[in-house]
Amino acid sequence: MSASLYKHPKHHVAVDCIIFGYEDDDLKLLLSQRRFQPALGEWSLMGGWVQDDETVEKAAERVLYQITGLKDIYLEQVHVFSNPDRDPGGRVISVVFYAMIRIDKHDKDLVKEHGAVWWTFSEKPDLIFDHELMVKYAHEKLKLRASYSLIGEKLLPERFTILQLRTLYEAIFQRQFDPGNFRKKILSLKVIEKLDDKNTTDSKKGAFYYRFKKYPEEFIQERIVKQ
Amino acid sequence: MSASLYKHPKHHVAVDCIIFGYEDDDLKLLLSQRRFQPALGEWSLMGGWVQDDETVEKAAERVLYQITGLKDIYLEQVHVFSNPDRDPGGRVISVVFYAMIRIDKHDKDLVKEHGAVWWTFSEKPDLIFDHELMVKYAHEKLKLRASYSLIGEKLLPERFTILQLRTLYEAIFQRQFDPGNFRKKILSLKVIEKLDDKNTTDSKKGAFYYRFKKYPEEFIQERIVKQ
DNA sequence: ACAAAAGTGTTTCGGCTACACCCATGC
DNA sequence: GCATGGGTGTAGCCGAAACACTTTTGT
CATH class of the missing domain: 3.90.79.10 (Nucleoside Triphosphate Pyrophosphohydrolase)
Known part of the structure; x- marks a missing residue:
């Protein structure tokens, strides 16, 4: 220098x-x-x-x-x-x-x-x-x-369920989110995609795994949580 | 030290x-x-x-x-x-x-x-x-x-009209705001109060001056502009 | 009379919320 | 059968946005 x-x-x-x-x-x-x-x-x-x-x-x-x-x-x-x-x-x-x-x-x-x-x-x-x-x-x-914007890509494993994503958000915000509404909101962002197989350890029915898209259609995400 | x-x-x-x-x-x-x-x-x-x-x-x-x-x-x-x-x-x-x-x-x-x-x-x-x-x-x-939150207290003079406040917001965001909606939104926050006299230089009808309240009822303000 | 800003009212639309309800399955 | 989470549907509410309309007054 x-x-x-x-x-x-x-x-x-x-x-x-x-x-x-x-x-x-x-x-x-x-x-x-x-x-x-x-x-x-x-x-x-x-x-x-x-x-x-x-x-x-x-x-x-x-x-x-x-x-x-x-x-x-x-x-x-x-x-x-x-x-x-x-x-x-x-x-x-x-x-x-x-x-x-x-x-x-x-x-x-x-x-x-x-x-x-x-x-x-x-x-x-x-x-x-x-x-x-x-x-x-x-x-x-x-x-x-x-x-x-939807975080989780840097914290969750490659493949995760929506329950895991919601639990992450609940841990971050220290409050509950309605399961149905959370799912709909997150999926409407179109930044994660459904995989073929299911996680069967956390629920009897089994929940599909998702992963973050490599190239999401919409780079500009909307607001997720009203604070 | x-x-x-x-x-x-x-x-x-x-x-x-x-x-x-x-x-x-x-x-x-x-x-x-x-x-x-x-x-x-x-x-x-x-x-x-x-x-x-x-x-x-x-x-x-x-x-x-x-x-x-x-x-x-x-x-x-x-x-x-x-x-x-x-x-x-x-x-x-x-x-x-x-x-x-x-x-x-x-x-x-x-x-x-x-x-x-x-x-x-x-x-x-x-x-x-x-x-x-x-x-x-x-x-x-x-x-x-x-x-x-409503800014302006640090930028505008003590007494100001809602037009001035709106013009400030339009300068900051580089876009127009609907006069009627802006007025209603700002007044609903209850952080500014109407004074007795009017400004008559900017309009024929005259617009009431407002000032920021010293102790607003609601310290936690809501969101003003959707970005 | 007209322009221009002040101020009020109305309607529409979309998103958030709450909640009901069916599905699949392990116990 | 029942509890549990998965997943979908829907009605109500509220705020944002668009815009119509009336008021006031200087020119």
Whole structure:
């Protein structure tokens, strides 16, 4: 990198990631126990430092790759947290992202190696510093995203039933959806397609599997959930 | 500030502000000509450097105070732009905000002193670096905000007609709204109240002035515009 | 008289919601 | 037979949109 023309204060810049997953009919969060001071041993979000030659997005991708072994993860900027005292270890400006992970695809050993654990969203432990607030912001952003377009492709397995999709939405919004109305709404979007075989473990009758279309007819989706 | 425990790369962090205003029935943008290299003389957003003891919000407030003489300005984070090459002068991570200003209240001399100019939104000049993209992001965020709750309190004068409010919305969304339906929708929100006197300059019949209620009955507003 | 904005009323349409109801099957 | 989830159909409600129409007043 070329030398900077600017003479101004410089800052540590970090990324912190709220990593969402979906397993056993519940929304999950990947958290880790700090391995350095301050707050050693306490639960926190996965984070990392922004290097000289990378964007904040690249830094987040790097952190996610290190912990899950996955590339091309869905990421969205949430907010910047920059209170000078937010980290007792020094002044750190943190750019927060949320990510969506296919739990069935990630590297479980790598996660274990890092002392990270998937927590059920509603049962997660208290987090250090301002990480609680970060999670709150990320959850709001996830709800907004999920209300405007159908999410699930980044969280559910390749093949899933409409019940699974609905359960995901119920976990995200922490409320019930009418089974019939949900089905009709989702199918009207024409972004998922029915497969030939059925899942028979969750119901006696058996429910058809669906998958996300590779090239949905309508790229611009409508609103899904009224908030 | 205490010494940092961390040994990691540090970065210049800047804030850039998209400053919206409203005057002469049009949405405006406050832009300035650069007074330093690189890109000296070209049009850019108002920006500043984040100092050691301030949040990015404080930095943005400081920039806005310096140029407009106003405090307590409405600010919202838009996005972080962090491409290492985005600024030819060196690696700068920029946190973008949009602001809403009451043009009738701000310090015109101060603005002139800084070589800043209010541009009509649709006629603005090309901007340096990635500032064009920043404006695009900010405009999207403004539309989102305006579609979820009634804005105008931060842009319109104390007393305004419903025509002015509608014209503001038409400038923001770059489309027409049906006068009758707009009026009914806005009044149903119960966040503005009718005053006793009329504006007679814009119409023969005269239109009642309104103002935002100090304590609206319903703090949670409904959706206004379907996007 | 006419134009132009203010303000009110009416009708239509589509989507959301609630809920009834049949289907298939394992127990 | 009965409980359970799968899947379809329908009636009611509400808000958005389109638009007709009356009021007021300066020119």
